[in-house]
Amino acid sequence: MSPADGEPTAMQAVDAGTSAAQDSPVTGARVTPDAVPGAPAAGTADADQAPTTPSPAPRRRLRWLWATLAGIAAAALVVVTAYMVVVTNGWREYASDLEASLEEVKALAAQDRADRDAMEERLAVVESQLETANARITDLANEEANALDSQAALRDAVEAMIECADKRQEIIRVLTNPSLYFPQGTNAVRAEVDAFCQEVQTSYYEKLAGE
Amino acid sequence: MTTMARPVTTALERAVASAALAGTLALTGCGVVPTYPEPLITDYVPTAVAAPQIDRGSLSPDGFSAAQRMTVRVRNIGCSGLTTGTGFAVDPYTLVTNRHVVQASRQIEVTTYDGRTISITTAAVTTVADLAIVTSEEPMSAWSTLAADDPVEGDSITVVGYPRGRQLTTVTGMVIGTTPDPLGASSGPVYATTAPVEPGSSGSPALNEAGEVVGVIYAKNDAEQSFMIPVSTLRTLLDEEGLLQPQPTECPTTPGGFAPERIVVD
Numbered sequence: 299m300s301p302a303d304g305e306p307t308a309m310q311a312v313d314a315g316t317s318a319a320q321d322s323p324v325t326g327a328r329v330t331p332d333a334v335p336g337a338p339a340a341g342t343a344d345a346d347q348a349p350t351t352p353s354p355a356p357r358r359r360l361r362w363l364w365a366t367l368a369g370i371a372a373a374a375l376v377v378v379t380a381y382m383v384v385v386t387n388g389w390r391e392y393a394s395d396l397e398a399s400l401e402e403v404k405a406l407a408a409q410d411r412a413d414r415d416a417m418e419e420r421l422a423v424v425e426s427q428l429e430t431a432n433a434r435i436t437d438l439a440n441e442e443a444n445a446l447d448s449q450a451a452l453r454d455a456v457e458a459m460i461e462c463a464d465k466r467q468e469i470i471r472v473l474t475n476p477s478l479y480f481p482q483g484t485n486a487v488r489a490e491v492d493a494f495c496q497e498v499q500t501s502y503y504e505k506l507a508g509e
Numbered sequence: 510m511t512t513m514a515r516p517v518t519t520a521l522e523r524a525v526a527s528a529a530l531a532g533t534l535a536l537t538g539c540g541v542v543p544t545y546p547e548p549l550i551t552d553y554v555p556t557a558v559a560a561p562q563i564d565r566g567s568l569s570p571d572g573f574s575a576a577q578r579m580t581v582r583v584r585n586i587g588c589s590g591l592t593t594g595t596g597f598a599v600d601p602y603t604l605v606t607n608r609h610v611v612q613a614s615r616q617i618e619v620t621t622y623d624g625r626t627i628s629i630t631t632a633a634v635t636t637v638a639d640l641a642i643v644t645s646e647e648p649m650s651a652w653s654t655l656a657a658d659d660p661v662e663g664d665s666i667t668v669v670g671y672p673r674g675r676q677l678t679t680v681t682g683m684v685i686g687t688t689p690d691p692l693g694a695s696s697g698p699v700y701a702t703t704a705p706v707e708p709g710s711s712g713s714p715a716l717n718e719a720g721e722v723v724g725v726i727y728a729k730n731d732a733e734q735s736f737m738i739p740v741s742t743l744r745t746l747l748d749e750e751g752l753l754q755p756q757p758t759e760c761p762t763t764p765g766g767f768a769p770e771r772i773v774v775d
Contacts, residue, residue: 362523366526366527366530369527370531378542381542382542384545385545385546388545392549429572431572432572432573438624439677440677442620443582444674446618446620447584447591450586450616450618479770480770481770
């Protein structure tokens, strides 16, 4: 038995329908599984019309969206690639300049190191010369101090000898002038003066021997 | 009843959506791709300059240390002969030495490390220790810093002086400990050290590792130990001028201090 035009068979209804009952969006009446989705419900005015194919608008929107995205992605890829090439070249030049600067710095450091070594050698020489000069200053200062010591000792000895001579002269004056005398006695005075002069003379000779 | 189809998006809407998407991608991309390098700096000058650290307090322009420059040779032209000792400056015009270095003197002369003679104005001694203070007319080129505390056993010391009146000499030693004054000249304890000294070193400064004066050398014994008066005693003396008394510079009358007399005839 062949179905009349437009009328769904029970077989078609089973294959095309849903397994569960659904509310019709138009009428609100529950649609039985036997009904074809999108098909007009039985009993409606469109029930007698032939079923329509889905609207082409949603598929056009999706194609447009993907095409737009693809176009944007391609453009972005081109831009990014060009940018990366420029940046890479820039960094390559930067690295090259950096290497050149590094070589320059290495040369300067080597020169500075050589200059520093030369300065250290010079400093060592100067320090040695300074040490020698200081030792010489110390020796000269010592010689001068000892010379002044000797000078002072000789001056003392000379003054003592002069005093000895003066005292002996005084004794002679008393001995040759009857009006003069020593309260302590001439012999006692003479003994003291002799002892004093002897001490001066001994000290002087000892000093000469020590030099 | 007719089916209401969805309206097709307009070109304007497509353009706006594309621009928004492109802008979002651009902003996202800028965050992940590397930036172009900055120009290489070729004339960098560091802000911190490595200046050489020169300790100008230890050496003079002539290469002698401060300790050498502050130490003087003392010549005592005495009543019975000439003796030498050592002293050191505690300020530009004040020198410290031992009492026995300047006693019984007719004239005191002081010379520096480079042979200059310093004129002396006054000399004063004390009875509390073997110490004397001498005042100079001309300022010294260097003077000492007194340590805040006395040394302790085991401390290293450096002694600068003129042993036997010869060249300026620097020797080192170690503090042994305190002991009563073996000569009985100091009222307080003195310190024994291992620093080798000779006659002529009396009055030498004993310096600690920081270059501060911790004592004044004044004696030695047969066991080659030297003795020094601690810096605390020196500080007391410098702070209390009443402990000082002027050192006389006149000698007793010489032998034969007599005069003949004339016979009086009545």
